[in-house]
Amino acid sequence: MTELYILDVPENTAVAKAAAEDPAATVGQVGPYFVISAEGPIVIDRRATGCRHAVWYSCVAGVARTGRITQHDKDALRVEPA
Amino acid sequence: MTELDHRVRGVDHVAFPTFDPAATVRFYRDVLGFPVVHSICAAGWGPEDHPDFIHFFFDIGNDDRIAFFYYFGTDPSLGGPEGAKGDVHGRFGADVPEYFVRSRHLAIHVENEEDLLEYRRRLDASDWPVEMQIQHETIESIYTHDPNGYFFEITRAMRPVTPQEDLDAALTIDALLDVVAQPEPTFGKLLARKAELIVERAPGWEPVGSEPAR
Known part of the structure; x- marks a missing residue:
């Protein structure tokens, strides 16, 4: 189980939306955070988000200990089971 | 606090x-x-x-x-x-x-x-x-x-700061203090600690000045 938290602010909406494209991932809400969860890896395509540089590299608010970020670069954000 | x-x-x-x-x-x-x-x-x-x-x-x-x-x-x-x-x-x-x-x-x-x-x-x-x-x-x-x-x-x-960003900043700092109190602080450890604080504190959060939930 992997869980990725993203703060719900206008710049980050596209990130949560892109995450929801993956049928294996579910997007919920806890307080003012989006929670993206999946049994396996969570992969978000940078281009699908249209985020500018600074937003893309600062969009992650938290990653539950059951997972870890294995890629966060110009192409994608990938969180995999730890 | x-x-x-x-x-x-x-x-x-x-x-x-x-x-x-x-x-x-x-x-x-x-x-x-x-x-x-x-x-x-x-x-x-x-x-x-x-x-x-x-x-x-x-x-x-x-x-x-x-x-x-x-x-x-x-x-x-x-x-x-x-x-x-x-x-x-x-x-x-x-x-x-x-x-x-x-x-x-x-x-x-x-x-x-x-x-x-x-x-x-x-x-x-x-x-x-x-x-x-x-x-x-x-x-x-x-x-x-x-x-x-x-x-x-x-x-x-480019836009006003939102109340949820104040919450996020407070959680970040609390997570940071926890992580730097331990050996070898990393960004990954901070995000893991922050996830725990989000689960703990975010559900009950309400923006200041908002109507209480009924």
């Missing part, structure tokens, strides 16, 4: 040394249009070998001020050997990373994009043109170096 009342009212002044008062006045007063609002002409005094000096202030808006010291009879060698990087006060070797050299800087606030671009126009017409214009997460900034080598930023908010 602090319960202390918050009484301070912004920056009174921030002060830097200069060895080139002519260029400094040209940059701040003549190029940027920051009025000279105060100056002190002082004979050297005190126990040390203190030179005579001028302490002069420019208004940076909101009654806040940037101030300079010019010490008569001195030159940049006062601060030690010339650095490959940095400014007249902070000198660094060629091997010091640029992100570290630039980390300490002053950013002056403007209200909107129009004002940001007006200062860009003024700088671009001067000897100190804008070196970078960047949209960060929620602010947009222009950067140059002033005549003393000080890294100088003017910035505008």
Whole structure:
């Protein structure tokens, strides 16, 4: 189980939306955070988000200990089971 | 969580040394249009070998001020050997990373994009043109170096800060304090600790001033 938290602010909406494209991932809400969860890896395509540089590299608010970020670069954000 | 009342009212002044008062006045007063609002002409005094000096202030808006010291009879060698990087006060070797050299800087606030671009126009017409214009997460900034080598930023908010960002900032700092109290802090450990704090505190969070849930 992997869980990725993203703060719900206008710049980050596209990130949560892109995450929801993956049928294996579910997007919920806890307080003012989006929670993206999946049994396996969570992969978000940078281009699908249209985020500018600074937003893309600062969009992650938290990653539950059951997972870890294995890629966060110009192409994608990938969180995999730890 | 602090319960202390918050009484301070912004920056009174921030002060830097200069060895080139002519260029400094040209940059701040003549190029940027920051009025000279105060100056002190002082004979050297005190126990040390203190030179005579001028302490002069420019208004940076909101009654806040940037101030300079010019010490008569001195030159940049006062601060030690010339650095490959940095400014007249902070000198660094060629091997010091640029992100570290630039980390300490002053950013002056403007209200909107129009004002940001007006200062860009003024700088671009001067000897100190804008070196970078960047949209960060929620602010947009222009950067140059002033005549003393000080890294100088003017910035505008692209939108107001939202209440949830205050919550997020508080969680970040609490997570950071937890992580740096342990050996080998990493970004990954911070995000893991922050996830725990989010689960703990975010569900009950309500923006200040919002209606209680019924």
